[in-house]
Amino acid sequence: MTAPLPFADEARAVLGEALYRYMIGQPRDAGPDEGDRNAHDLTRYRLLPRVLTGAEGADVRLPLLGRHFAGPIAVGAYAGDRVFNEDGLMPIARVCQRIGLPLMVSEETVTPLAEITTAHDAAFLQLRAAGPVDRILGLLDTAADAKAMGLVLTVLAPVHPVPGLQPGGFSIGEELVRRGWSTIGSTGPGVSPLSAFPGWGWPDIATVCRAAAERNLPVLLKGVLHPDDATKAESAGAAGIIASNIGLRQSGRWAASARQLPALRGETPLPLGLDGGVRNGTDLVVARCLGADFAVTVRPVITALVGGGEAALEAMLRGWLDEALAITSWLGAASLAELRPSHLVEDGGAR
Numbered sequence: 001m002t003a004p005l006p007f008a009d010e011a012r013a014v015l016g017e018a019l020y021r022y023m024i025g026q027p028r029d030a031g032p033d034e035g036d037r038n039a040h041d042l043t044r045y046r047l048l049p050r051v052l053t054g055a056e057g058a059d060v061r062l063p064l065l066g067r068h069f070a071g072p073i074a075v076g077a078y079a080g081d082r083v084f085n086e087d088g089l090m091p092i093a094r095v096c097q098r099i100g101l102p103l104m105v106s107e108e109t110v111t112p113l114a115e116i117t118t119a120h121d122a123a124f125l126q127l128r129a130a131g132p133v134d135r136i137l138g139l140l141d142t143a144a145d146a147k148a149m150g151l152v153l154t155v156l157a158p159v160h161p162v163p164g165l166q167p168g169g170f171s172i173g174e175e176l177v178r179r180g181w182s183t184i185g186s187t188g189p190g191v192s193p194l195s196a197f198p199g200w201g202w203p204d205i206a207t208v209c210r211a212a213a214e215r216n217l218p219v220l221l222k223g224v225l226h227p228d229d230a231t232k233a234e235s236a237g238a239a240g241i242i243a244s245n246i247g248l249r250q251s252g253r254w255a256a257s258a259r260q261l262p263a264l265r266g267e268t269p270l271p272l273g274l275d276g277g278v279r280n281g282t283d284l285v286v287a288r289c290l291g292a293d294f295a296v297t298v299r300p301v302i303t304a305l306v307g308g309g310e311a312a313l314e315a316m317l318r319g320w321l322d323e324a325l326a327i328t329s330w331l332g333a334a335s336l337a338e339l340r341p342s343h344l345v346e347d348g349g350a351r
Helices: 008-015 017-024 039-045 090-099 113-119 135-144 172-179 204-216 225-238 258-268 281-290 300-306 310-330
Strands: 045-047 062-064 067-069 073-075 101-104 123-128 148-155 218-223 240-243 272-275 295-296 344-346
Touching: 008 017, 017 300, 017 310, 039 218, 039 258, 039 281, 045 281, 062 123, 067 073, 067 300, 073 344, 090 113, 090 310, 101 113, 113 123, 113 135, 123 135, 135 148, 135 204, 148 204, 148 295, 172 258, 204 225, 225 258, 240 258, 258 272, 258 281, 281 295, 281 344, 295 300, 300 310
Parallel strands: 073 295, 101 123, 123 148, 148 218, 218 240, 240 272, 272 295
Antiparallel strands: 045 344, 062 067
């Protein structure tokens, strides 16, 4: 049984049905009662502890790109932050700063990036790998001027090639235009309109990575699922990759991100993140056993903040870290680095 989103009923009441369904992001090719398959896939794994290891403690801190964070969690990006909460990303930034967690900020965020980085010193600007490359190069300066820690570049389904397929049937861009709100990556109300064609290629990624490196901005590629693409990401100069099917928002038929982790880890030593499906600290441990260095969470953050407030969000994230520490200890591991696929069984059989 998949754990429910925290404060789901309260968040639905605050947001209303249309915005809540957009946040859930049910694609057209998924059944109405299918639920979050990313979360379901993580629950398929059971933990196989090693006893009497003599471990003198357990450490779940995350080393990432020269920094050390409190645990293997990054709070992910989402569009139209102030549509969901009048204070936008600022409560999330404050919580992440207090706990010590990285934060990813969408180019479709209403709150100015400089305000967010003033509150939190480990924010990544997330951009869409679409449209003119020069647009991205200009936004690199925005990120550098705001003292962002790095970039996340979405390479899977960064734009919609046909109209009318917005997740849940709701257009966050149209809502932003209706309210007259601009975003980090736009020059007017709404989000920057980007064409799906011509699509980007690996030379474009290499160009962005080189330009970002000149500004001391490491680049994480989000949306990598095929192991061959992990190798190409490393060759193009990416500093890390995030296994992501974009929350199954565009299609329910993408490969499960968690199941791709071992193959991706086998192809590259780069920092590897898992995006989607995490509902508790045990999921963080499972992701680490499968090869991820960290997990990215979005929907639970939104529902906890909208339904319970800033204190509830902080309690949830701290609770996940406490649970991850306890589970790691009970597995007989002294640190996350000691966790392996051999600590898991799936569907009753050994991996």
